[in-house]
Amino acid sequence: xxxxxxxxxxxxxxxxxxxTINCTYTATGYPSLFWYVQYPGEGLQLLLKATKADDKGxxxxxxxxxxxxxxxxxxxxxxxxxSDSAVYFCALSDTxxxxxxxxxxxxxTVRA
Amino acid sequence: GAGVSQSPSNKVTxxxxxxxxxxxxxxxxxxxxxxxxSLGQGLEFLIYFQGNSAPDKSGLPSDRFSAExxxxxxxxxxIQRTQQEDSAVYLCASSLEGSIVYEQxxxxxxxxxxx
Numbered sequence: 001x002x003x004x005x006x007x008x009x010x011x012x013x014x015x016x017x018x019x020t021i022n023c024t025y026t027a028t029g030y031p032s033l034f035w036y037v038q039y040p041g042e043g044l045q046l047l048l049k050a051t052k053a054d055d056k057g058x059x060x061x062x063x064x065x066x067x068x069x070x071x072x073x074x075x076x077x078x079x080x081x082x083s084d085s086a087v088y089f090c091a092l093s094d095t096x097x098x099x100x101x102x103x104x105x106x107x108x109t110v111r112a
Numbered sequence: 113g114a115g116v117s118q119s120p121s122n123k124v125t126x127x128x129x130x131x132x133x134x135x136x137x138x139x140x141x142x143x144x145x146x147x148x149x150s151l152g153q154g155l156e157f158l159i160y161f162q163g164n165s166a167p168d169k170s171g172l173p174s175d176r177f178s179a180e181x182x183x184x185x186x187x188x189x190x191i192q193r194t195q196q197e198d199s200a201v202y203l204c205a206s207s208l209e210g211s212i213v214y215e216q217x218x219x220x221x222x223x224x225x226x227x
Contacts, residue, residue, distance in 0.1 A: 032212050043116070044203065044218035089155060093212035099145065099168065100216065102155035 002027045006090045006103035013080055013110050021075040021088055021106045023064075029095030033057075033066055033073040036089040036102075044089070047075075080110045114138065116219035118204050124225045125194055133189040133222045137206030144187050145207075145216060146171075146179060150200035158202075161187060162210045194226045 007022040025031065035047040035057070048057030053068035062077045073090060090103040117136045125131050137144050146158040158171040161181045172178070176195075181187040191198055201221040207214040 036218075043220040044205075046215050096211075098143065098207075098210045098212055099157040099160055099171075100147075100212075101157070102147075104154045 002031065002092060002094050002101045004090050004092055004101055004103035006088075006106055008104065008106065010107040010109060013108070015081060015110055015112055016079045017110075019075075019077045019080045019084070019108065021090070021108070023073045023075065023090035023103060025071050025073065025090075025092050027071075027092055027094050029097075031092040031094045033064070034091040034093070034100065035062070035064055035073070035075050036091055038087040038089070038105075040086070047088070080108075082110050082112050084108065085110045116204055116206055116217050118202075118219040118222050120222060121220065122223045122225075124227060127196060127226055128193055130190065130192045131194055131224065133191075133202050133224070135187045135189070135204030135206075135219060137185065137187070137204070138217055139185075141206035141208055141217075142184065143207045143210035143214070144181060145205045146187070146189050147203040147205065148200045149203055149221070152197075153200075155203075158189070160210065191224075194224075196226045199224055199226045 004025050032051045034049045036044045037047045048059040050057040050066035056065045064075045087105045087107050089105045091100045119134045144161040149155045160168040163184050176192045179189045201223050203221045204219045205216040207216045
């Protein structure tokens with residue numbers, strides 16, 4: 001079945017540091033890939049997505065590229081801020097599907 | 113506009129009691145989803161509604177779990193004879209239609225604690 005593996009946290013960074021969260025997946029079809037973010041006290045929000053190989057999703061300074069050859073969708077941000085402190089979830093939905101399969105989540109804390 | 117709302121935000125119940133969790137999706141969204149976020153299992157899909165029907169109940173963990181949706185809007189997730197392993201945050205999401213093409217918008221969740 002479909003599954004998502006993402007790097008375990010927690011991750012603690014200083015402001016303006018570079019952030020990478022690794023995500024790899026297994027899927028039977030040709031999935032769409034997502035990063036969701038959960039800020040403290042808030043619900044899950046879609047951060048970015050990519051629907052085909054070599055697509056790059058981007059939003060709020062975050063980027064992730066759909067790499068079919070390595071079945072990966074790593075999240076990156078060049079200069080994090082305190083406001084980026086949150087839990088980040090990698091997720092996929094397989095071809096013609098509707099439900100999301102999530103990774104375990106990575107807690108990121110950014111210190112001033 | 114209004115987002116997905118869920119009630120209650122927190123629920124503490126004794127083992128063996130029944131609980132009902134409510135979800136109000138975004139108006140006009142025909143698809144509704146329930147997910148569960150627990151320490152041991154992460155974030156997992158429970159059930160999907162398209163309109164009032166549930167074509168996919170594959171994620172419901174046992175027959176103690178049921179859900180319904182009425183009027184193509186509000187949904188209720190019912191857990192009968194609650195067990196401690198049911199303790200989790202129950203998330204509801206809705207989307208315009210039942211396809212991953214359409215973004216799923218999540219509610220804030222109901223935190224269920226079974227004592």
